Amino acid sequence: MQRTSAWTPDYFHKVVDCQYACPAHTPVPEYIRLIAEGRYSDAYMINWQSNVFPGVLGRTCDRPCEPACRRGRVEEEPVAICRLKRVAADNKDDVSARMPAPAAKNGKRVAMVGAGPASLTVARDLAPLGYDITIFDGDAKAGGMIRSQIPRFRLPESVIDEEVGYITGLGMTLRLGERIGSLKTLLAEGYDAVFVGSGAPRGRELDLPGRQAAAANIHIGIDWLSSVSFGHVDKIGRRVIVLGGGNTAMDCCRTSRRLGGEDVKVIVRSGYEEMKASPWEKEDAVHEDIPIINFRVPKEFTHADGRLTGVLFEVVEAQYDDKGRRRLTPSGAPDEHYECDDVLVAVGQENAFPWIERDLGLEFDEWDVPKVDPITMRGGIPNVFFGGDAAFGPKNIIWAVAHGHDAAVSIHKFCCGEDVADRPPPEFSLISQKMGIHEWSYDNDIANDRRYRVPLRDKAVALKDVKMEVELGFDRETGYREAERCLNCDVQTVFADNLCIECDACVDICPVDCITFTQERDEPDLRQHLKAPALNLDQPLYVSGALPTGRVMVKDEDVCLHCGLCAERCPTGAWDMQRFTLEMTHAGGACQSR
Amino acid sequence: MTYILKPQLHHPKLATNNLGFTRRDYEGSVSTLCAGCGHDSISSAIIQAVFELELPPHRIAKLSGIGCSSKTPDYFLGASHGFNTVHGRMPSVLTGANLANKDLIYLGVSGDGDSASIGLGQFAHAVRRGVNMLYIVENNGVYGLTKGQFSATSDKGSKSKKGVVNHDAGIDLVGMALQLGATYVGRSFSGDKDQLVPLIKAGLAHKGAAFIDVISPCVQFNNHVGSTKSFDYVREHNEAVNRLDMIPARSPIHVDYAPGETVTVTQHDGSVLSLHKLAELYDPSDRAQALGFLQSRQARGEIVTGLLYVDPEAGDLHDALDTVATPLNELGQADLVPGSAALARINAELR
Numbered sequence: 001m002q003r004t005s006a007w008t009p010d011y012f013h014k015v016v017d018c019q020y021a022c023p024a025h026t027p028v029p030e031y032i033r034l035i036a037e038g039r040y041s042d043a044y045m046i047n048w049q050s051n052v053f054p055g056v057l058g059r060t061c062d063r064p065c066e067p068a069c070r071r072g073r074v075e076e077e078p079v080a081i082c083r084l085k086r087v088a089a090d091n092k093d094d095v096s097a098r099m100p101a102p103a104a105k106n107g108k109r110v111a112m113v114g115a116g117p118a119s120l121t122v123a124r125d126l127a128p129l130g131y132d133i134t135i136f137d138g139d140a141k142a143g144g145m146i147r148s149q150i151p152r153f154r155l156p157e158s159v160i161d162e163e164v165g166y167i168t169g170l171g172m173t174l175r176l177g178e179r180i181g182s183l184k185t186l187l188a189e190g191y192d193a194v195f196v197g198s199g200a201p202r203g204r205e206l207d208l209p210g211r212q213a214a215a216a217n218i219h220i221g222i223d224w225l226s227s228v229s230f231g232h233v234d235k236i237g238r239r240v241i242v243l244g245g246g247n248t249a250m251d252c253c254r255t256s257r258r259l260g261g262e263d264v265k266v267i268v269r270s271g272y273e274e275m276k277a278s279p280w281e282k283e284d285a286v287h288e289d290i291p292i293i294n295f296r297v298p299k300e301f302t303h304a305d306g307r308l309t310g311v312l313f314e315v316v317e318a319q320y321d322d323k324g325r326r327r328l329t330p331s332g333a334p335d336e337h338y339e340c341d342d343v344l345v346a347v348g349q350e351n352a353f354p355w356i357e358r359d360l361g362l363e364f365d366e367w368d369v370p371k372v373d374p375i376t377m378r379g380g381i382p383n384v385f386f387g388g389d390a391a392f393g394p395k396n397i398i399w400a401v402a403h404g405h406d407a408a409v410s411i412h413k414f415c416c417g418e419d420v421a422d423r424p425p426p427e428f429s430l431i432s433q434k435m436g437i438h439e440w441s442y443d444n445d446i447a448n449d450r451r452y453r454v455p456l457r458d459k460a461v462a463l464k465d466v467k468m469e470v471e472l473g474f475d476r477e478t479g480y481r482e483a484e485r486c487l488n489c490d491v492q493t494v495f496a497d498n499l500c501i502e503c504d505a506c507v508d509i510c511p512v513d514c515i516t517f518t519q520e521r522d523e524p525d526l527r528q529h530l531k532a533p534a535l536n537l538d539q540p541l542y543v544s545g546a547l548p549t550g551r552v553m554v555k556d557e558d559v560c561l562h563c564g565l566c567a568e569r570c571p572t573g574a575w576d577m578q579r580f581t582l583e584m585t586h587a588g589g590a591c592q593s594r
Numbered sequence: 595m596t597y598i599l600k601p602q603l604h605h606p607k608l609a610t611n612n613l614g615f616t617r618r619d620y621e622g623s624v625s626t627l628c629a630g631c632g633h634d635s636i637s638s639a640i641i642q643a644v645f646e647l648e649l650p651p652h653r654i655a656k657l658s659g660i661g662c663s664s665k666t667p668d669y670f671l672g673a674s675h676g677f678n679t680v681h682g683r684m685p686s687v688l689t690g691a692n693l694a695n696k697d698l699i700y701l702g703v704s705g706d707g708d709s710a711s712i713g714l715g716q717f718a719h720a721v722r723r724g725v726n727m728l729y730i731v732e733n734n735g736v737y738g739l740t741k742g743q744f745s746a747t748s749d750k751g752s753k754s755k756k757g758v759v760n761h762d763a764g765i766d767l768v769g770m771a772l773q774l775g776a777t778y779v780g781r782s783f784s785g786d787k788d789q790l791v792p793l794i795k796a797g798l799a800h801k802g803a804a805f806i807d808v809i810s811p812c813v814q815f816n817n818h819v820g821s822t823k824s825f826d827y828v829r830e831h832n833e834a835v836n837r838l839d840m841i842p843a844r845s846p847i848h849v850d851y852a853p854g855e856t857v858t859v860t861q862h863d864g865s866v867l868s869l870h871k872l873a874e875l876y877d878p879s880d881r882a883q884a885l886g887f888l889q890s891r892q893a894r895g896e897i898v899t900g901l902l903y904v905d906p907e908a909g910d911l912h913d914a915l916d917t918v919a920t921p922l923n924e925l926g927q928a929d930l931v932p933g934s935a936a937l938a939r940i941n942a943e944l945r
Contacts, residue, residue: 073606074603074604074605074606075603438596438597439597444598445598445599446601446603448601448602448603501630501813501817501825501826502785502825503630503632503635503785503811503813503825504635504638504784504785504787505629505630505631505634505635507638508634508635508637508638509596509600509625509634511600511601511602511603511604511618512603512604512605513604513605513608514605532605532607532608533607535607548826548829549829559605559606561601561603563598563601565596565598565600568596568629569596569625569629569630569634570629570630571628571629571630571631571813571814572630
């Protein structure tokens with residue numbers, strides 16, 4: 001197996017599982033350390049640089065970082081990364097003075113369609129460079145789905161106003177209440193670039209018998225949530241059925257509980273485990289006394305005298321073919337009828353571009369979605385860029401932010417006359433954390449605590465008010481304790497072959513048996529011949545060059561605690577703990593590649 | 595030394611033995627020795643050996659004297675019995691403990707100062723009496739705690755870290771143990787756990803006086819050019835006479851090497867030692883030949899390692915004294931004070 005080439009950002013970036021899994025590559029361990037130090041504003045600003053909406057995401061992120069978290073592989077649960085982000089947002093001081101200063105205009109005009117997280121990210125990145133930005137949105141306030149679809153009891157409006165305000169405060173023109181009806185007309189207005197961040201605004205319809213006759217009590221989930229958010233709807237029937245198993249369905253059922261729904265059920269085609277909703281969102285729904293009924297396929301909306309009476313379901317079961325693919329087949333059990341007063345349909349959402357003329361030069365794929373380059377975020381017209389749900393279909397806020405950063409780089413390069421495809425690589429640094437013989441500038445004494453639960457407001461109180469935030473967030477003390485569970489995976493174990501005397505001290509002290517000195521072999525063979533077999537193939541082996549005895553040092557990164565004991569016990573400094581900092585490429589610079 | 599405790603978190607696939615213990619359960623507190631000390635590797639080898647032998651920690655007594663090596667019992671087998679004696683007096687205390695309770699497994703841990711200088715007489719007599727124990731000397735050839743003077747096992751002609759040449763002859767504890775009648779004698783190197791762990795396992799299973807000299811480089815004071823106990827010197831001059839596999843009693847015997855190259859020896863407790871010969875003519879059952887071989891190789895500057903001598907039929911001090919089967923500490927008042935009638939009977943036998 002080849003010696004690990006450590007001097008590229010890729011290897012060490014991958015070791016920081018959370019940061020690697022985050023679409024925006026937020027430096028998670030770095031901000032968690034700042035939270036532990038009580039430097040909430042600094043932690044907030046690190047987040048703000050990377051993911052733009054720390055307060056929003058600290059409550060609502062899909063948290064791809066947490067399933068990736070190394071802590072989840074050495075004990076039961078990962079660090080509560082998402083809720084720690086909220087601790088930074090809740091406890092920070094006034095950070096308005098830290099926001100970028102308004103820049104002298106550079107004469108370039110950029111239009112953005114939609115005022116959601118993708119467009120706002122592009123605007124955040126480009127405004128400080130002097131771009132003249134105009135954002136169009138059909139709603140009366142900026143924020144997009146953050147404001148219209150996420151219920152207030154999960155995300156208070158004050159948090160949205162604050163974080164959207166930081167961006168709009170950078171200086172830009174907001175044209176709210178103006179829905180763009182034609183891309184052709186917009187392009188004719190002479191903008192240097194157009195960014196399409198219009199989301200996936202259309203809720204999927206469920207065209208079953210009775211849909212038209214009972215239409216008054218059948219609502220499309222995202223439209224209904226939006227009406228609740230903007231105050232157009234403030235009550236629902238006593239008995240509610242929510243159809244669908246995604247996060248929108250969870251928001252619908254929990255919102256129903258707060259608007260008068262006493263008997264609220266979620267009824268889903270799939271099994272519980274396969275539901276698309278995040279596990280914690282399912283738990284939150286169950287906690288609010290909402291049964292989730294699985295393996296029921298809706299057949300018909302029943303009605304009497306023009307009024308909805310219920311929904312008829314076929315009972316199915318999951319069958320798996322030899323390739324492990326799931327098929328739902330009729331179970332043979334008699335159909336079931338559930339009575340209700342209202343139905344919320346949350347069976348998916350899709351892109352809709354009725355406002356984009358098909359003769360402009362944009363290519364559309366088989367689902368009638370514009371083709372977008374996944375790296376440059378550019379569509380088929382040189383100056384039109386896409387991001388967020390409008391680019392590759394419904395995802396989530398953090399992906400929208402990542403798209404926005406990439407699109408901003410492209411727009412900046414395009415407006416500077418540079419090749420958009422020529423992407424500068426991220427910069428990185430590795431800095432030794434050694435302070436003394438056995439002292440490090442990070443806390444390597446890992447807490448043994450199990451994951452802390454976020455306290456919730458009393459259910460009886462929470463269910464009375466759709467605007468009352470149900471999660472209370474960690475207080476500072478609990479936030480500190482949870483932060484101490486972080487393994488500091490960005491503090492890397494860096495090995496210098498030429499200093500090693502093969503004394504075995506690191507092998508002996510390692511609490512998780514991840515270091516082995518052995519004969520060189522091919523990787524699959526090597527993985528079987530380590531002190532603890534390295535069976536997690538997603539995790540790389542760190543392999544040294546040949547040592548004086550002809551052996552090599554092999555470290556399995558999988559469950560390394562980054563406790564630094566290998567470096568503390570190393571007599572020659574062959575092991576060192578070095579902090580890895582990755583600086584993602586964001587739009588910037590005076591029109592020149594780095 | 596390290597200020598933090600070793601994290602409790604361990605590898606999710608960490609194996610347990612038949613007692614339900616993981617290897618980590620046999621650890622002690624975190625070492626306060628210098629980073630890279632060979633002694634820490636020996637501690638780790640002891641932990642591995644006891645884990646593999648599936649010994650209950652409370653059946654082991656670890657005894658030591660004074661010195662870097664004698665500090666190490668704090669760093670392994672945290673749930674076993676321990677005794678730090680006066681300098682050089684570990685063999686006497688161990689002998690006494692063994693006489694009082696022969697059912698424990700005795701592990702004596704000492705160093706070249708503790709055993710070859712102040713405790714040389716103690717070492718000699720515990721070995722010649724055949725006390726049932728494993729006596730490990732962690733031999734670094736230097737006084738580390740007092741900052742690097744030559745010890746009694748430093749080879750004549752070797753150089754100190756400051757460049758002073760040693761003019762005294764070194765004591766060879768392996769040669770002495772052989773002459774004094776030890777019934778299990780080995781030498782190994784802290785940097786070779788593949789060799790050391792089976793030697794410790796077989797030594798713990800041996801009945802009688804077992805002795806292992808483990809060369810253990812002192813990274814601080816004796817790991818330089820000119821030292822004969824440095825990592826580099828030992829690796830260059832190591833001549834292993836055999837490779838040992840220790841197969842505990844009642845385990846299926848599986849030998850990796852071709853027949854003819856392997857000798858198997860069954861010990862008292864039923865454990866089998868499978869010895870893969872590396873030196874063609876070396877016979878570990880011949881004490882006199884072992885002594886001659888050692889001396890001739892030593893004269894050439896080679897360090898002979900491996901299982902050098904074993905007498906699988908050896909007896910111990912309790913056999914020689916013909917003590918009762920019950921450990922003395924378990925004898926009750928009635929056994930110990932049998933009364934005047936018994937005294938009269940004994941006196942009558944002597945008339």
